[in-house]
Amino acid sequence: xxxxxxxxxxxxxxxxxxxxxxxxxxxxxxxxxxxxxxxxxxxxxxxxxxxxxxxxxxxxxxxxxxxxxxxxxxxxxxxxxxxxxxxxxxxxxxxxxxxxxxxxxxxxxxxxxxxxxxxxxxxxxxxxxxxxxxxxxxxxxxxxxxxxxxxxxxxxxxxxxxxxxxxxxxxxxxxxxxxxxxxxxxxxxxxxxxxxxxxxxxxxxxxxxxxxxxxxxxxxxxxxxxxxxxxxxxxxxxxxxxxxxxxxxxxxxxxxxxxxxxxxxxxxxxxxxxxxxxxxxxxxxxxxxxxxxxxxxxxxxxxxxxxxxxxxxxxxxxxxxxxxxxxxxxxxxxxxxxxxxxxxxxxxxxxxxxxxxxxxxxxxxxxxxxxxxxxxxxxxxxxxxxxxxxxxxxxxxxxxxxxxxxxxxxxxxxxxxxxxxxxxxxxxxxxxxxxxx
Amino acid sequence: xxxxxxxxxxxxxxxxxxxxxxxxxxxxxxxxxxxxxxxxxxxxxxxxxxxxxxxxxxxxxxxxxxxxxxxxxxxxxxxxxxxxxxxxxxxxxxxxxxxxxxxxxxxxxxxxxxxxxxxxxxxxxxxxxxxxxxxxxxxxxxxxxxxxxxxxxxxxxxxxxxxxxxxxxxxxxxxxxxxxxxxxxxxxx
Numbered sequence: 049x050x051x052x053x054x055x056x057x058x059x060x061x062x063x064x065x066x067x068x069x070x071x072x073x074x075x076x077x078x079x080x081x082x083x084x085x086x087x088x089x090x091x092x093x094x095x096x097x098x099x100x101x102x103x104x105x106x107x108x109x110x111x112x113x114x115x116x117x118x119x120x121x122x123x124x125x126x127x128x129x130x131x132x133x134x135x136x137x138x139x140x141x142x143x144x145x146x147x148x149x150x151x152x153x154x155x156x157x158x159x160x161x162x163x164x165x166x167x168x169x170x171x172x173x174x175x176x177x178x179x180x181x182x183x184x185x186x187x188x189x190x191x192x193x194x195x196x197x198x199x200x201x202x203x204x205x206x207x208x209x210x211x212x213x214x215x216x217x218x219x220x221x222x223x224x225x226x227x228x229x230x231x232x233x234x235x236x237x238x239x240x241x242x243x244x245x246x247x248x249x250x251x252x253x254x255x256x257x258x259x260x261x262x263x264x265x266x267x268x269x270x271x272x273x274x275x276x277x278x279x280x281x282x283x284x285x286x287x288x289x290x291x292x293x294x295x296x297x298x299x300x301x302x303x304x305x306x307x308x309x310x311x312x313x314x315x316x317x318x319x320x321x322x323x324x325x326x327x328x329x330x331x332x333x334x335x336x337x338x339x340x341x342x343x344x345x346x347x348x349x350x351x352x353x354x355x356x357x358x359x360x361x362x363x364x365x366x367x368x369x370x371x372x373x374x375x376x377x378x379x380x381x382x383x384x385x386x387x388x389x390x391x392x393x394x395x396x397x398x399x400x401x402x403x404x405x406x407x408x409x410x411x412x413x414x415x416x417x418x419x420x421x422x423x424x425x426x427x428x429x430x431x432x433x434x435x436x437x438x439x440x441x442x443x444x445x446x447x448x449x450x451x452x453x454x455x456x457x458x459x460x461x462x463x464x465x466x467x468x469x470x471x472x473x474x475x476x477x478x479x480x481x482x483x484x485x
Numbered sequence: 486x487x488x489x490x491x492x493x494x495x496x497x498x499x500x501x502x503x504x505x506x507x508x509x510x511x512x513x514x515x516x517x518x519x520x521x522x523x524x525x526x527x528x529x530x531x532x533x534x535x536x537x538x539x540x541x542x543x544x545x546x547x548x549x550x551x552x553x554x555x556x557x558x559x560x561x562x563x564x565x566x567x568x569x570x571x572x573x574x575x576x577x578x579x580x581x582x583x584x585x586x587x588x589x590x591x592x593x594x595x596x597x598x599x600x601x602x603x604x605x606x607x608x609x610x611x612x613x614x615x616x617x618x619x620x621x622x623x624x625x626x627x628x629x630x631x632x633x634x635x636x637x638x639x640x641x642x643x644x645x646x647x648x649x650x651x652x653x654x655x656x657x658x659x660x661x662x663x664x665x666x667x668x669x670x671x672x673x674x
Contacts, residue, residue: 115618126510130503137499144495147488165502172506174615176513177652192505195498199491224561 054082098156099204106132106163113171122175129171132164144199151202151253158202162193183219186212190233197240203253206237210264217271226350227272234264249300250308258310262292266318274351279335279398280358282326286390287361289318290383294368297380306432319386320440323417326393326410327444329403329453336398362387382420389413414444516651520644521590523568523576527628527639527655540615541624541655541662543641548597549604550578558605560598565591565648566607575640581605585648593648611643611652614662623666627657 061075070078109132120128140161143153166189172178173185190212197206213234217227241261244254269288273281293315303309325331369384393406418440425433448459526546550566552558558581568590569579578592585593597608616624628639642653655662 122514129506133502133506137502141492141495141499144491145488168502168506169509172509176510177611177614178509178513179610179612188505192502195494199495199498 058082094150094152095155098152099159102156102158102160103163103204106160106167110163110167110170113167114174125171125175129168129175133168136161136164140196140200154200154202155204158196158200158205159208161196161200162205162208165189165193181219181223183216183223186219187216190216194236197237201240203244203256206240206257207260209237210234210260214264214268214271217268221271226274226347227268228347228350228353230268230272231353234261234268250303255308255310259307259314262310262314265292266314269357272350273354273357274347276341276351276354277336278339278341279331279394280354282322282331282335282394283362283387283390284354284357285318285322286387287357287363287365289315289322290365290386291315291361291368293319294365294372294380294384297377297384298368298372298375301377316383316436319383320414320417320443323386323389323410323414324443324447326390327407327414327447328451329407332393332397332403332406335394362391379420379424382417386413411444411448414440418444512649513651516644516646516649517653520646520649520651522653523570523590523643523645523650524574524640525643526575527641540613541621541628543612543614543652543655545609545612547577548609549600549606550581552581552599552603552605554603556602556605558596558599560596562596563593564596564605564607565593567591568645576643578607581607590645591648592645592650611641611650614641614652614655616662620663620666624655624662627662627665628655 058079061070061078064070065072065075113128136157139157142148143157148154169185169188169192190209193205194209196202197209213230216233217230220227241257244251244257248254265288269284270281273284275281292311296309296312296315300309300311306313365384365387369381372380372384389409393409396402396409397406418437421433421437421440423437425431425435425437445463448454449463451459527543558564562583564581564583565585566578567580567582567586568576570576581596585591592610594610595608597606599605614624638658639656641655643650644653657665
């Protein structure tokens with residue numbers, strides 16, 4: 049049971065006792081049963097300080113060794129390279145053998161262990177002047193330390209792993225290679241993530257993994273694309289953000305706080321920013337088959353992955369959208385429809401050079417999204433949703449106000465017309481409300 | 486918790502974590518001890534880009550080899566560059582081939598890029614020299630002075646064993662860089 053549910057239940061107990069639904073001993077038993085789970089303060093302090101301690105010691109050793117003690121012999125330096133690694137292996141072995149299962153132990157030892165492996169291979173690279181491929185260094189390090197995540201069941205190393213493989217992908221792609229293997233590397237972390245979500249989808253651990261995955265995917269999707277077909281990223285990212293948003297809405301809709309809904313937060317923010325970008329002309333210029341890029345650095349089978357994402361992500365988003373609407377989450381249709389609008393815009397701009405139509409489509413779409421959020425929020429009295437809707441509308445209004453691509457007269461007329469429409473709607477609503485009361 | 490399989494997995498992970506750096510060391514120690522020594526002239530480096538913290542970036546005089554027409558090589562292809570020595574005792578690449586040479590010295594590397602299909606630019610797998618953080622900037626300045634086209638006396642010693650090269654040291658005026666920095670010779674008038 050999630051913490052929010054427990055708190056709700058405990059909050060209900062006095063009323064239940066008063067009304068005689070349960071007797072006092074039963075209420076006390078319930079309170080005792082959930083007491084451990086509702087007092088996380090001390091445990092979290094221990095874990096947080098443990099994480100800070102393990103990370104600082106590991107990073108400190110890394111810095112001390114990076115100074116490069118050139119006066120020391122190669123043998124001494126080799127011994128130094130292995131010292132932190134052997135120490136962390138001893139510590140981790142003891143933690144495992146002694147069955148220390150608290151988060152404080154698992155996280156701090158896990159991070160220290162992970163950093164000590166990095167230290168060891170960095171020092172070897174320094175001693176023997178191994179050339180600078182920072183990406184390959186990161187990949188070796190991450191693969192060597194992935195077992196830590198599973199052995200200690202620790203989340204800190206899992207997040208470092210996600211960051212490390214994303215760094216490798218960036219480096220590989222910049223160096224003229226490809227990074228399609230990223231998705232395989234990211235999948236290696238899935239069993240850990242799934243087990244964390246199954247244990248408690250609302251725990252800090254699951255939330256952190258969710259944020260890590262959501263943010264890493266937003267970065268990595270763009271990096272791993274081979275970008276042979278200009279503009280394909282529009283559909284890929286529209287599909288990705290819609291998938292994140294809809295997955296968050298579909299599976300984790302009842303989360304109590306913002307921090308516990310990483311998928312919905314990242315997905316909706318990304319979707320809105322992408323849609324705002326697509327109200328400009330520049331993303332639509334020179335896209336489609338007619339501008340297909342040919343270059344010897346492009347890897348044929350990595351290109352295939354571009355097309356797979358461009359089809360799979362929007363299709364997955366539409367499937368999730370249908371499922372969400374069927375489950376009664378009709379409000380998800382607005383942001384969830386982004387891939388459909390993106391495909392329409394892409395066909396307009398790539399198929400017939402109707403760039404103005406594509407930008408107009410996205411202006412209309414954002415206006416609809418903003419209004420829908422606003423109305424949904426007002427109906428449900430949800431201030432967050434109202435503010436979200438207002439944010440979308442004001443962002444759209446502001447960027448159009450400063451859009452030098454449109455004439456002053458056109459902008460002025462549209463602004464005045466929209467303003468009148470809002471005031472009329474207000475008048476109408478006020479009258480209806482007055483009539484109703 | 487199932488302790489036994491976890492401890493077994495721990496043992497395997499620990500072993501791999503120890504073996505990987507050990508293997509990195511062993512391969513390079515072997516080259517440094519048993520490899521053949523080659524001198525590579527270094528070329529001027531871009532002073533704005535070359536320095537990234539605690540190492541000196543090295544740039545080599547010769548990075549490309551000429552190719553016959555219809556050579557069939559492609560970018561990033563793995564090749565073996567044949568090593569020869571000029572009359573001054575400096576190493577140079579006299580050609581590349583796909584198969585590992587049965588005899589003679591060679592460096593295994595990749596083609597970085599092809600230039601108008603007549604030259605292959607090679608990726609040189611020893612392009613930086615790590616130094617103490619305080620000495621590295623000085624070394625860079627001294628190195629740049631020495632790489633001036635009229636004053637070219639900088640070279641690196643590289644030990645090469647079965648196509649694998651490890652830098653031994655950087656020399657300025659024939660003196661190892663750390664000794665040179667400890668006692669720089671008087672600058673010529």
